[in-house]
Amino acid sequence: MADEALFQFLHSELIQYIYKSGANGETENGKNITKLEAMGFRVGQGLIERFTKETPRFKDELDVMKFICKDLWTCLFKKQIDNLRTNHQGIYVLQDNSFRLLSQLSAGKQYLEHAPKYLAFTCGLVRGGLSDLGLKSVVTAEVAGMPACKFQVMILKA
Amino acid sequence: MADEALFQFLHSELIQYIYKSGANGETENGKNITKLEAMGFRVGQGLIERFTKETPRFKDELDVMKFICKDLWTCLFKKQIDNLRTNHQGIYVLQDNSFRLLSQLSAGKQYLEHAPKYLAFTCGLVRGGLSDLGLKSVVTAEVAGMPACKFQVMILKA
Numbered sequence: 360m361a362d363e364a365l366f367q368f369l370h371s372e373l374i375q376y377i378y379k380s381g382a383n384g385e386t387e388n389g390k391n392i393t394k395l396e397a398m399g400f401r402v403g404q405g406l407i408e409r410f411t412k413e414t415p416r417f418k419d420e421l422d423v424m425k426f427i428c429k430d431l432w433t434c435l436f437k438k439q440i441d442n443l444r445t446n447h448q449g450i451y452v453l454q455d456n457s458f459r460l461l462s463q464l465s466a467g468k469q470y471l472e473h474a475p476k477y478l479a480f481t482c483g484l485v486r487g488g489l490s491d492l493g494l495k496s497v498v499t500a501e502v503a504g505m506p507a508c509k510f511q512v513m514i515l516k517a
Numbered sequence: 518m519a520d521e522a523l524f525q526f527l528h529s530e531l532i533q534y535i536y537k538s539g540a541n542g543e544t545e546n547g548k549n550i551t552k553l554e555a556m557g558f559r560v561g562q563g564l565i566e567r568f569t570k571e572t573p574r575f576k577d578e579l580d581v582m583k584f585i586c587k588d589l590w591t592c593l594f595k596k597q598i599d600n601l602r603t604n605h606q607g608i609y610v611l612q613d614n615s616f617r618l619l620s621q622l623s624a625g626k627q628y629l630e631h632a633p634k635y636l637a638f639t640c641g642l643v644r645g646g647l648s649d650l651g652l653k654s655v656v657t658a659e660v661a662g663m664p665a666c667k668f669q670v671m672i673l674k675a
Contacts (some may be wrong), residue, residue: 364567365592368560376556380538386596409522434523438528
């Protein structure tokens with residue numbers, strides 16, 4: 360319980376620090392999101408490296424995605440992704456019905472505009488993890504109703 | 518294993534970001550240490566709040582310190598403090614013979630000067646945790662030989 364809280368608290372300190380140290384405004388917001396994404400990317404790379412040391416090789420792309428949805432998610436959020444869908448052409452949608460990093464925010468719609476900054480780090484983390492496993496990707500996220508959240512992963516073919 | 522790595526990676530991203538975003542020099546280094554300490558403080562407060570929800574009340578100061586050495590340390594670093602000493606007058610020395618956040622650094626002496634930035638967050642964290650339990654304190658740390666480390670806690674009387 361407290362393990363999970365440690366990540367949540369650190370994550371929100373990170374956001375606060377990045378937003379406090381930069382200026383405000385649209386452009387700055389974009390830059391901050393990019394910074395968070397980049398930090399997530401590096402953490403994702405490191406984690407997967409450490410995590411897959413004793414894991415057998417993955418069969419295919421889908422197998423890698425299942426690993427992200429199960430093992431990585433459990434390590435980060437103590438729960439699995441609730442639903443994984445794919446078009447079998449390199450697009451995957453990972454749905455988390457109760458995304459931990461959003462659960463601190465109120466469920467109302469008034470905070471919906473703040474959601475992107477709570478998602479950027481995790482998008483980067485997924486992208487970093489996949490990159491470490493040899494898959495280049497673009498990862499985006501959207502919130503329909505808090506605290507549910509969908510991550511869309513588009514695998515880029517070499 | 519990976520849970521622990523998550524904290525380590527995030528912690529080192531935090532340090533890198535703070536040091537990259539600020540200028541260099543003695544004064545700046547001091548400011549960065551203060552920032553890290555303050556972030557640790559807030560994370561410590563949050564963690565202890567979450568952590569002690571179902572914990573019975575503490576008997577005394579020593580009981581609180583034991584909780585920090587055992588429960589909090591295990592949550593953060595998957596190990597306990599190796600040695601706790603006190604003068605029974607409000608000073609406690611917590612010795613960790615293999616402090617996780619230093620174990621990424623080489624054991625040589627050439628990195629000893631960088632040690633303070635790897636300790637500041639944890640000093641703040643202990644201070645924040647104690648503060649949440651009603652104890653005001655000053656927490657400092659020193660490294661004798663990597664990766665062993667001593668945290669000194671001085672409880673301030675009200």
